[in-house]
Amino acid sequence: MNTSIAIIGTGIAGISAAHSLQAAGHAVQLFDKSRGSGGRMASKRSDAGALDLGAQYFTARDRSFVDVVQQWKARGWVERWMPKLYHASHGQLSFSPDEQVRWVGTPRMSSISRAMLAGMPVQFSCRITEVFRGEQHWSLLDAEGNTHGPFSQVIVATPAPQASTLLAAAPKLAGAAASVVMEPTWAIALGFTNPLQTEVEGCFVQDSPLDWLARNRSKPGRDTQLDTWVLHASSQWSKQHIDLSKEAVIEQLHGAFAELIGCAVPAPAFSLAHRWLYARPATAHQWGALADTDLGLYACGDWCLSGRVEGAWLSGQEAARRLMERL
Known part of the structure; x- marks a missing residue:
């Protein structure tokens, strides 16, 4: 029997859960407050082309996720990224190759979520503010005052601070989500008319306002009209600097980038900034997913596991598994 299930959030965790449930024959309805899918794997369209301002790449270690990534590769959704990697510490750059297999969506990170959502019912620009239960079913209230439902089950697949509010009907779940500390990240993109004279394509940074930088053109399928860089x-x-203006953030991080990259860095022809309030969990957890199976309320996300893309996918799978066990 088809079961109507609401999923709040179209990041990798929510899409993972939706994919499993739909494959098992259950009806799902997805909601997202943003205009597009992907969560922190979303890409921003700009005058310099599509830019991955959130997750820069992902890895696959769990056997089941490795198999999924291979399916994505066969469908043309992802390619392996093999950048010239460096490490920067105390202002010194050093070449730092490793054996890690890194994947990126092509031609942008959001290609994965867009492809997986094809054919699924989803409402974008719809911010759910409350999840409440009647005698037998769940309903959702959005920021415009509209009610959605009824639903027999609800999966909350949002960052933990947002999830804690939506899980109010299950205090234990809400408390667990509220205990998760999510750390912010300022991200900026800089575009240069002439390519910077450096071999660096990716760099892990210490002892600096920056902790990561990537050269966009080194990723498969990216627009190379400008030499664009993403800095975290x-x-x-x-x-x-959480409340610093975007202009000041760009100025300061551009300066930090110029100090460490080891070549002349002119004023950019293009720049933008984005603040991720909930970029990553401060610590990893081993919950898999949160569930009140009696109520039919679940939560998943990277914050339930490793904080990585893989963790988000596996958490969505776990939420779907526990939900289907109860049906």
């Missing part, structure tokens, strides 16, 4: 500030710097 460290969590510590981001927390200290």
Whole structure:
């Protein structure tokens, strides 16, 4: 029998749960407050092309996720990214190759979520503010005052601070979500008319306002009209400058980038900034997913596991599994 299930959030966790449930014959309805899918794997369209401002790449270690990624590759949704990797510490750059297999969506990270959502019922630009239960079913209230439902089950697949509010009907779940500390990240993109004279394509950074930088053109399928770079500030710097204007963030991080990259860095022809309030969980958990099976309320996300893309996918799978066990 088909069961009507609401899924709040179209990041990788929510899409993972939806994929499993739909494959098993259950009807799902997805909601997302943003205009597009992917969560922190979303890509921003800009005058410099599509830019991955959130997750820069992902890895696959769990056997089941490795198999999924291979399916994505066969469908043309992902390609392996093999950048010239460096490490920067105390202002010194050093070549730092490793054996890690890194994957990116093609031609942008959001290609994965867009492809997986094809054919699924989803409402974008719909911010759910409350999940409440009647005598037998769940209903959702959005920020515009509209009610959605009824649903027999609800999966909340949002960052933990947002999930804790939506899980109010299950205090234990809400408390667990509220206990998760999510750290912010300021991300900026800089585009240069002439390519910077450096071999660096990706760099892990220490002792700097930055903790990561990537050269966009080194990723498969990206627009190479401008030499665009994505820079992530460290969590510590981001927390200290959480309310700084975007213009000031760009100025300061551009300066930090110029100091460490080891070549002349002119004023960018293009720049933008984005603040991720809930970029990553401060610590990993081993919950898999949160569930009140008696109520029919579940939560999943990278914050339930490793904080990585793989963790988000596996958490969505676990939420779907526990839900289907109860049906």
